[in-house]
Amino acid sequence: MAERTEAGWSRSGEAAPRWRSLLGRGRGDRAADPAEAANGAQRGAQASPVDEYVARLRRDMGPAKVVAFANPKGGVHKTTATVLCAATIGSARGRGVLAWDDNELRGTLGLRAGSARHARTIRHLIENLVEVENSSGEELRDRLDEFLRHAADGSYDVLAGDEDHRVARLLDPPMVWRVLELLRRTHDVICVDTGNNVESANWQTVIKAADQLVVTSVPREDAAFTADWMLDLLEEMGMGDIVANAVTLLSCPTPTPSPMLADLVKHFQSRTRTVAVVPYDPALESGSSIDYASLKPETRMAWLQAATAVSDGF
Secondary structure, three states: OEEEEOOEEEEOOOOOOOHHHHOHHHHOOHHHOHHHHHHHHHHOOOOOHHHHHHHHHHOOOOOOEEEEEEOOOOOOOHHHHHHHHHHHHHHHHOOOEEEEEOOOOOOOHHHHOOEOOOOOOHHHHHHOHHHHHOOOHHHHHHHHHOOOEEOOOOOOEEEOOOOOHHHHHHOOHHHHHHHHHHHHHHOOEEEEEOOOOOOOHHHHHHHHHOOEEEEEEOOOHHHHHHHHHHHHHHHHOOOHHHHHOOEEEEEOOOOOOOOOHHHHHHHHHOOOOEEEEEOOOHHHOOOOOOOHHHOOHHHHHHHHHHHHHHHOOO
């Protein structure tokens, strides 16, 4: 099976267990402690929670899956959630995960994720789409790779948005479908950071194409109200099934949890399949490049749980 590396695609067998170095630090590297090793021997073959979550992420998911991260309000951690879910799933699977910045108005995912080895974006891919589509096998992966950026640790790929707002006109429904179908040919999981305009044909096409909806919010009344309104809208559009199977992801933007958090968890549990809460982490506060390995252990564990909840819906 072909595996993505910074040098290109190569043949390998089992997916590289990158999660052992990244997620292992989420457990404080306890496996290196002799006392912990002794305790592990006494427990026998019982798997740790981390191992169980990773096993669920590494399972055969069947055909490629599209995960849409959505909330019409800005500033609700859509980009952060897209990047960190892609990083977590990619760290577990070792390959085959991509984050696409499909925000129509100057999205920042391309800046916050991946190494800027080039300045190519979705615009350049569209300009060469026919040629890439007509490729296959290793040639297809190599051609598509010319338009992708990569996480520093190689855990996921990035298809960056373009700063020119006029590119949004090119992303009509047929074009969005073509891009998604192309990405499905080369990746197992495609995480899409959507824009804020629910009336946009682009936005609606991604939601309709999604195998899993992730509703992102922060524990604030305005953000939660907008997320709730979006769910109502999707139900009115005949997409009640995707709403019922959705995951609500509540990100805490401050060290002190909001007094609204418990109420919002209860509310969205009544509307979506499950709710995941991820804590504040100072490494995310600057709004700069997101380094998964720099997160606190408890933050990485929370994202592992959240990403597993997302994948459980496939």
